[in-house]
Structure formats: C-alpha cells, structure tokens
Amino acid sequence: MSPDAPRDTPDEPSALDRRAADLVQRLLAVGIDGLGPFDGAAEVARAARTRHPSAESALHAVVRNHTRLVAGNGFVTGLGGLLTLPVALPANVFGFHVLAVRAVAALAELRGYDTSRxxxxxxILLTLVGADATEVLKSAGLPTGGKLVGLVTSRVPRPVLMLVNKGVGFRLIARFGTQGLLRLPQRALPVVGGAIGAGVDTVMFRRIVKAAEHGLPPKHPDPA
Structure with a gap:
C-alpha cells in the first residue's frame, strides 16, 4: 500500500459512531429544544403549569397528552419534512422517540431540573433504553445507581457525557434499526398493524415515563 494512501486511525469515528451521534443530537435538538411549530419541552412544561394547580398535576397532563400523541397515527405526518430527514431510525420510530424525549424533558422541567444542562x-436520553441504562453508565465509568438524580446533580466532563449519549444512540439503532423492524411483519398489515403498533408504542412510552418518574424525583416538592 502506498504511504500516501488513506488509512483508518484509532481516533477516526466509524460510520456507526457518526450515526449514533447524529441520532442523539437530533433527538435532543427536536425533543428538548423544539423546532418550528413543534414546541420544546420547557414551553410544554410552562403551558401545562399555567393550567394546573401543581407541578405534579401538570406533569400528569403532559403524560396523558403525549400518550395520545404516541398512540395516534398522525404524528409523523404532522411533523412533515422534519421526520423525512436522513436519520439512523425509520421516521415513525424516530417520531416516537422525539415525543418520548419531549415528555421526559417536560417532566424534568416540572420537577425542577434545568434541561439546558x-x-x-x-x-433524559438514558430513560429511552430502560435497563440498558446501567450498562451505558458503567461503560462510561459512571455510578450505576437506580436513580438518575446522581448524574443530573453532578458535574460530568463533556467527553464522558458524549460517551453516555453515544451509548444510547448505539442501543437505539440496534434495537429499532431497519433490520429490526423488518422482523415485525405485523406492523405492515393494514389497520391491524396500525392498532398493534399503537398499542406497542403506548406500552413502551409508559415504561419510559415510569423510569423518568423514578429516576428524576422532584427537586422542590410542591408545598402541602
């Protein structure tokens, strides 16, 4: 091989590294910060709080609303071109995770956490991968306790957080990538496939929210 020929180096990111990083960047940017008419999590939390007497009742309202959105079949169409951009997951799966990120981020805001940190x-990303969150934290050299509050109350070096985020991206791609979806032919069935998909997504969404409620307790409980 010519000495001038390009070669891989240990520091050069792989294609999978780039896809994982791109995926989590998009999930955070859209799900937390919002894009165009799709409100960010802080705005969702503020709007809910103005209509409800306590942060927890506002939280429950946000969860109910997002459960309906997850189960509905118009979400991907509603976001239009946003979800047709090239991403590491199919558009409908990416849309589900955007909604899950926004719901969890709104929960975090309502419980006193700053989602800009x-x-x-x-x-928030870790809630998407369930029990795999422990392995992601372990791989990044972080404590693996049951609650995420230990992470959010710490100052973690950015390179370590990048490892955490990338670990989440890897797992989402592995779990919900195109090849994985092809193993679920029932999703392709007319009507029945839609109903099954809505039911599965609702169950998954509720598990994510439950993990967030457990992992991110209120920083400042509402006064009695």
Missing part, C-alpha cells in the same frame, strides 16, 4: 440531557 448537559447532564440533565444525558439523563
């Missing part, structure tokens, strides 16, 4: 954003 990198540690909080990484904790």
């Amino acid at each position: 990198p540690e909080v954003r990484s904790a």
Whole structure:
C-alpha cells in the first residue's frame, strides 16, 4: 500500500459512531429544544403549569397528552419534512422517540431540573433504553445507581457525557434499526398493524415515563 494512501486511525469515528451521534443530537435538538411549530419541552412544561394547580398535576397532563400523541397515527405526518430527514431510525420510530424525549424533558422541567444542562440531557436520553441504562453508565465509568438524580446533580466532563449519549444512540439503532423492524411483519398489515403498533408504542412510552418518574424525583416538592 502506498504511504500516501488513506488509512483508518484509532481516533477516526466509524460510520456507526457518526450515526449514533447524529441520532442523539437530533433527538435532543427536536425533543428538548423544539423546532418550528413543534414546541420544546420547557414551553410544554410552562403551558401545562399555567393550567394546573401543581407541578405534579401538570406533569400528569403532559403524560396523558403525549400518550395520545404516541398512540395516534398522525404524528409523523404532522411533523412533515422534519421526520423525512436522513436519520439512523425509520421516521415513525424516530417520531416516537422525539415525543418520548419531549415528555421526559417536560417532566424534568416540572420537577425542577434545568434541561439546558448537559447532564440533565444525558439523563433524559438514558430513560429511552430502560435497563440498558446501567450498562451505558458503567461503560462510561459512571455510578450505576437506580436513580438518575446522581448524574443530573453532578458535574460530568463533556467527553464522558458524549460517551453516555453515544451509548444510547448505539442501543437505539440496534434495537429499532431497519433490520429490526423488518422482523415485525405485523406492523405492515393494514389497520391491524396500525392498532398493534399503537398499542406497542403506548406500552413502551409508559415504561419510559415510569423510569423518568423514578429516576428524576422532584427537586422542590410542591408545598402541602
């Protein structure tokens, strides 16, 4: 091989590294910060709080609304071109995770966490992967306790948080990538497939929210 020929180096990111990083960047940017008419999590939390007497009742309203959105079949169409951009997951799966990120981020805001902080954003991502969150934290050299509050109340170096985020991206791609979806032919069936998909997504969404409620307890409980 010519000495001038390009070669891989240990520091050069792989294609999978780039896809994982791109995926989590998009999930955070859209799900937490919002894009165009799709409100960000802080705005969703503020709007809910103005209509409800306590942060927890506002939280429950946000969860109910997002459960309906997850189960509905118009979400991907409603976001239009946003979800047709090239991403590492199919558009409908990406749309589900955007909604899940926004719901969890709104929960975090309502419970007193600042979703602009990198540690909080990484904790939000971790709720998407369930029990795999422990392995992601372990791989990044972080404590693996049951609650995420240890992460969000710490100052974690940015390179470590990048490892956490990338670990989440890897797992989402592996779990919900195109090849994985092809193993679920029932999703392609007319009507029945839609109903099954809506039911599965609702169950998954509720698990994510439950993990967030457990992992991110209120920082400042509402006064009695």
